[in-house]
Amino acid sequence: MSPLLEAVLNLGPQLAEHVLLCAAAVALGIAVALPLAVWSSRSATVAKVALGFASLVQTIPALALLALFFPILLAARSIFGPDLPTLGFLPAWLALALYALLPILRNAVTALANLDDELIEAADGLGMTAWQKLRLVQAPLAAPFVMAGIRTASVWTIGAATLATTIGQRSLGDPIFAGLQTQNWVLVLAGCIASAGLALVADALFGMVERGFATRRPGLVIAGAALALAGIAGAAASTVDWRGDGRENVVIGAKSFSEQYILARAIGSVLEDAGYGVEYREGLGSAVVHNAVASSAIDISVDYTGTLWTNTLERTDNPGRAAMYEKIVQWEDANTGVRVLGRLGFENAYGLAVTQETAERYGLSSIADLASVAPQLTIGGDPEWFERPEWNAVRDAYGLSFGDQRTYSPTFMYNALLSGEADVISAYTSDGRIAARNLVVLSDPQEALPSYDAILLLSPRVAGDAALADALQPLLGAVDVETMREANYTVDRQDDKWSPARAGQWLLDRIER
Amino acid sequence: MTPAPPAFLRFETLSKTYDDVHAVRDVSLAIESGEFVALVGASGSGKSTLLKCINRLVEPTFGRVLLDGEDVLAGPAPLIRRRIGYVFQGIGLFPHMSVAQNIALTPRLVGESLTDARIAELLELVELHPAMASRLPAELSGGQRQRVGVARALAGDSHLLLMDEPFGALDPITRGQLGQRVRGLHRELGLTTVMVTHDMAEALLLASRVLVMDGGQIVADETPSALLAGKGGLVAQALVEVPREQARQLAGMGE
Numbered sequence: 001m002s003p004l005l006e007a008v009l010n011l012g013p014q015l016a017e018h019v020l021l022c023a024a025a026v027a028l029g030i031a032v033a034l035p036l037a038v039w040s041s042r043s044a045t046v047a048k049v050a051l052g053f054a055s056l057v058q059t060i061p062a063l064a065l066l067a068l069f070f071p072i073l074l075a076a077r078s079i080f081g082p083d084l085p086t087l088g089f090l091p092a093w094l095a096l097a098l099y100a101l102l103p104i105l106r107n108a109v110t111a112l113a114n115l116d117d118e119l120i121e122a123a124d125g126l127g128m129t130a131w132q133k134l135r136l137v138q139a140p141l142a143a144p145f146v147m148a149g150i151r152t153a154s155v156w157t158i159g160a161a162t163l164a165t166t167i168g169q170r171s172l173g174d175p176i177f178a179g180l181q182t183q184n185w186v187l188v189l190a191g192c193i194a195s196a197g198l199a200l201v202a203d204a205l206f207g208m209v210e211r212g213f214a215t216r217r218p219g220l221v222i223a224g225a226a227l228a229l230a231g232i233a234g235a236a237a238s239t240v241d242w243r244g245d246g247r248e249n250v251v252i253g254a255k256s257f258s259e260q261y262i263l264a265r266a267i268g269s270v271l272e273d274a275g276y277g278v279e280y281r282e283g284l285g286s287a288v289v290h291n292a293v294a295s296s297a298i299d300i301s302v303d304y305t306g307t308l309w310t311n312t313l314e315r316t317d318n319p320g321r322a323a324m325y326e327k328i329v330q331w332e333d334a335n336t337g338v339r340v341l342g343r344l345g346f347e348n349a350y351g352l353a354v355t356q357e358t359a360e361r362y363g364l365s366s367i368a369d370l371a372s373v374a375p376q377l378t379i380g381g382d383p384e385w386f387e388r389p390e391w392n393a394v395r396d397a398y399g400l401s402f403g404d405q406r407t408y409s410p411t412f413m414y415n416a417l418l419s420g421e422a423d424v425i426s427a428y429t430s431d432g433r434i435a436a437r438n439l440v441v442l443s444d445p446q447e448a449l450p451s452y453d454a455i456l457l458l459s460p461r462v463a464g465d466a467a468l469a470d471a472l473q474p475l476l477g478a479v480d481v482e483t484m485r486e487a488n489y490t491v492d493r494q495d496d497k498w499s500p501a502r503a504g505q506w507l508l509d510r511i512e513r
Numbered sequence: 514m515t516p517a518p519p520a521f522l523r524f525e526t527l528s529k530t531y532d533d534v535h536a537v538r539d540v541s542l543a544i545e546s547g548e549f550v551a552l553v554g555a556s557g558s559g560k561s562t563l564l565k566c567i568n569r570l571v572e573p574t575f576g577r578v579l580l581d582g583e584d585v586l587a588g589p590a591p592l593i594r595r596r597i598g599y600v601f602q603g604i605g606l607f608p609h610m611s612v613a614q615n616i617a618l619t620p621r622l623v624g625e626s627l628t629d630a631r632i633a634e635l636l637e638l639v640e641l642h643p644a645m646a647s648r649l650p651a652e653l654s655g656g657q658r659q660r661v662g663v664a665r666a667l668a669g670d671s672h673l674l675l676m677d678e679p680f681g682a683l684d685p686i687t688r689g690q691l692g693q694r695v696r697g698l699h700r701e702l703g704l705t706t707v708m709v710t711h712d713m714a715e716a717l718l719l720a721s722r723v724l725v726m727d728g729g730q731i732v733a734d735e736t737p738s739a740l741l742a743g744k745g746g747l748v749a750q751a752l753v754e755v756p757r758e759q760a761r762q763l764a765g766m767g768e
Contacts, residue, residue, distance in 0.1 A: 122605025124570060126619050126665070127594030136618075140609045216609060 007175065007190035012238065015194055017170045019235035022157045022202075024093050029100030029153055034146070037108030038134060047109055054102035062160040066095045066167050070288055074295065087281065087288070087297040092164035092171075099160055100153040107149025111142035144214035151206035158199040162191065167288065168253070168281035168297065172198070177283035181256050183411050184497055202228070249277040250462065253298035256283045257410050258491040258500065259348060259430060259484060263302045263454075265504030267472065274471035286384055287311065294336040296461035300472075303457055304348055306450035310389040321451040328455070337460035341469060342476035346430055346484045349452040350390050351441040352379075353427035355417060359440040366443040367398050370424065378404040380413050380422030390449055391426070397448035411492070430454075430481050432489025454479070478511045520579075521546040521705055522567065522673065527576035529562050529729075536562040538729035539576070544722075546672070549699050549706045551716030553752060554726035560709045561677055563726070567707070568597045568675060580673070595619055598666030598704075602678040604658050606650040612636075612661050613646035619669035627668065635664040640694055656687035663695060667702070674699070676708040680715070692719050714756035717741065725749040 040047035057065070069091030077084050084090075115138060123133045162173030172195040179187030205228045212220030250271055254264035261282060268278040281298050290312050292298045305324050309315050313331055318324075325343065332338040352367055359365070362373045370377075379402040385391055386405060394400065402424070408416050414433050416422040427434060427441060429452075434441060456475065462468050487507045490498040498506070520543035529537040537559045544550055552560040565571035566578050569590045578585045585593050606615050616635055617627040627635075633643035639660035650658055659679065666674060679695070680688040696719045699706045710716050716723050717737040725733035725748055733745030740753050 116605075118601075118603030118605045119607060121570065121601065121603060122599075122607070124590075125568060125594060125599035125601065125605070127591040127596075127622055127669075129589075129591045129622075132591075132622055137607060141607075 003186050004190060004193075007186050008193055011172065011175060011190060011194050014170055014172050014174050014191075015198065016235040016238045018158070018161055018172045018195065018198065019232060020239065021089065021092055021096065021164060021169060021171060022154065022161050022198075023232045023235075025096035025157050025161070026100050026150065026154050028093065028097035029104055029157075030150060032097070033101050033104035033149075034108060037105055037112060037146075040105075040109045041112040041138075047113075050105060051109060054105050057098050058102045062095075062099060063163050063166065065099065066092060066163055067285060067288070069095050070167060070291065074291065077295075082295075085297060086295050087168035087284075087292050089169050091167055092161070092169040096157050096161055096164070100157050103152040103156065104146070104149040107152075108142060108146045111145035112138055115141055140213075144210055147206060147210035147213050151203060151210055154202045154206055155199045158195055158202060162195050165283045166256070166285055168284055168292065174282065177256055178261065178500070180409065181258055181261070181283075181411060183492065183494065201231070205231075249279045250300065250468070251279045251281055251298045253284050253289050253292055253301040254280065254282040255286050255289055257428075258432075258488050258503075259428075260302060261500035262487050262491060262503045262507060263344070265501040266507050267300055267302075267456075267475070267504075269501075269504060269508060270471055270475065271468070274467065276468070276471070290457075293457050293459045294338050296459040299459045299462045301457045302344065302454055304452040304454055306349065306390065306452040309450055316389060316393070318447055318450050321453065324451060325453055325455070332457070337463060339458040339460075339463035339469075341456040341458055341472060344454040344456060344475060344479045345477045346454055346479050346481040347452050348428050348430040348454055348484070350385070350388075350449055351427050351429050351444070352394070352424050353417070353434060353439045353441050354424050356438050356440060358423055364440070364442060366445050367394060367400075367448070368445060370442065371399050374400045374402045374424075377402055377423040378406060378421070379424045379426075380406050380408050380416045381426040382410045382413060383407050385426040394444070394448040397446045430484045430488060432485045432487070432492055435485055436489050436493065454484075474511065479507065483507065483510050520544060521581060522707075523579040524563075524566075525576050525579065527563070527566060527573050527578065529559075529566065529571060530574045535559075535729045537566070537573070540729075540731055541576075542724070542731065542734075544705065544707065546705050547703060549696070549719060549721045550708070551720035551723045552707065552709045552726060553711065553713055553716045553723055555711065558726040559729040560726045562729075564675055564677055564707060564709050567673075568594050568599055591622070595622060595669055596671050596673070598669065598671045598674040600659070600662050600666045600674070600676045600679045602681040604662045604682075606658055606661055606665075608650050610650075611646065612648050612650070612653070615650065615661060616646075616665045616668050618665060631668075635668055636661075638667065638698060639664045639691075656683055656691060659683060659691060660694075663691075663698070667698070672704055674704050674706045676706065678709055678711070681710075688715075695719070713752040717753070717756070723749075725752060 036050050040050050070086055073084060073086040073091055119137060119141070123137045128136065161171050162176055164171040165173030165177045172191050174191070175187040176191035179185060179191065205224045208224030209221050212218065212224060252264045252268050254260040264280055264282060268280060271278050284292060286307070289301050290303060290308065293301045305328055308328050309324055313328065319327065329340040332340050352370070354364055362369070364370060381391070386407065406416070406422060413422070413425050414437065417425045418437065427439065429441060433439070456472060458468070487503045490503045490506065491500055522544040524540050524542040527537055527540045528535065540563060552564060554560045562571050566573050567580070567585065569585055572586070580593070613632045616632055620627050629646070632646050636643050636645055641657060641660050641664070645657070650661070653661065680691055683691065692715060698704065708720065717740065720737060723733070723735055723737055723740055724731050725745060727748045733740070733749035735745045735749065739745065740749060743750065
């Protein structure tokens, strides 16, 4: 079997959750849009406000809309209590439903507004009540147009739902994001094929319903709707845990880069051996992860001291490696209830890296050497880098002023460096590609960049679980930076690429020896 | 002495204003059961507005309309409309319903259904073949459609038939035939009919009483024969002069 076919066939659970998420989102979109459309047909003000709002929502990038629901739901906890989920299905559902609103609303409003005036006069003249007019005249005549809106909304939603992966909802975006991070194009392609295929099927089925309404053939309407419902029911049935052993799963989060995927799988494997049920929320935005673990939306995450120090504690000083760790442990305990279980042993610090060739040409060995040549050079960073305090700190400490700056996803950043599109990049010190590609990490004599010890965080929900802490104990202090680099490289390299799960297993085997 | 029974349909000091324009201005009028009244006037004379005040498609600014002694504004609009047959130039057959479904609508609104025999009977009243029942409106000619429109207006067994330029969009032959059929139905079913038209010839041929409107007011209230005899004033006579002049010209051409 070809790897691509195999990858597509392995997407069953993602496909099922994708279908359910989209169905729920479009259903909610319909439930809001149709009454709103009827109201709009009776009030020009409502029509203006409703359509304006839906159009405004549409201008927000889908990724941002999904991310925005995290703080919104976090705030909503003050009303609905601390059990309100802030990641996963709920925010994805709400954001996608908002996205589905516009095409349905616009088509329905337009259809109702453009109904023949004579038919409305006839309906009134015959003595129809407003409800009878809606049911007997407006709804049947608007149905094909409304259905066309639902069809458009479904196709959009199926596409946009792949982004739900970033806020911890399993979807067909999982293979796309995982593949993008690890340069596994087979996975990316498999995710794209599956979501495009799903969109085509939905389009065909709803097209059938639409045609049925337009040509007044109820058979087509029923057939299309029945097939769509059967698909949704099948997806729902496949996600039910039929064994029903009811064991509570531990949710492990991972940011969207290889090291995080590998460590998540290693942690998951350790916990499964200890008898825990495990779920993964992978590809989470870096800023989301700490909030997620603090709110118990996920239970375990691997974070880095320097990241928490600057982003979460909002500190700009650099007290040194050990003091920073101690401070963070105390701060989490006092402020969030998150338990810092310990350090894994390696650092994944930010550093500035150049190719061997660039280092030789400009005589670079430390960041201080960069200052004089920076105006001739282009710096590349991951999407966070230029927004981070570390960048400000290092730039100001050494007086760096680059000729140009560009943003790349971490994977493409290394390609950009090798192809010469960027001369300097913000590299990660545990990255396997540093050694493999012979890159030079410039030293930081002024210690402008803080340390980045990898630490294991437990959510308040599982903070008191002694068995869990015991199970994870062997990982603490056990992963040195060479081992981590090697594991990362098995996933990042172009040839003989491993899955994160396999690399995680390799890592565990290495630790035991 | 017993008081005279109240008129079947009665307008009391009725006015309708749109912004600053008086569409209908202080009209008081009584129409007896069984009359066939034509409302004639130029465009904008207020005749359609006056008609629509009866079935509340227009609500008056001042004054009231009494049907069988009751103010039509009392109670919900749909209830009063179901008692009144309404035919208009736009016809308004619902394209997603068959002829039979369109005809059966008014009874359906109150939860009743019409038998096939009753639908066939209604189709025959407007001189359509009962086999037409299963057709969709799109398959009919304009004249056939308006015949269905009339059948639909009669399906609720109403005694009052309101017609707003009912034959305006039809070709002259169809128009003449359908006018005569409606005149026949008016007599056979004992209807009270109020018809708006801008065509004085049509009014004179079909109605038993002709009201001429100008600037929102009724300026003449005469029988057709009185109008033909020169009564009703300047506006009315100007309207009567149109068909009369046409007839003279046609007669002249034949010589």
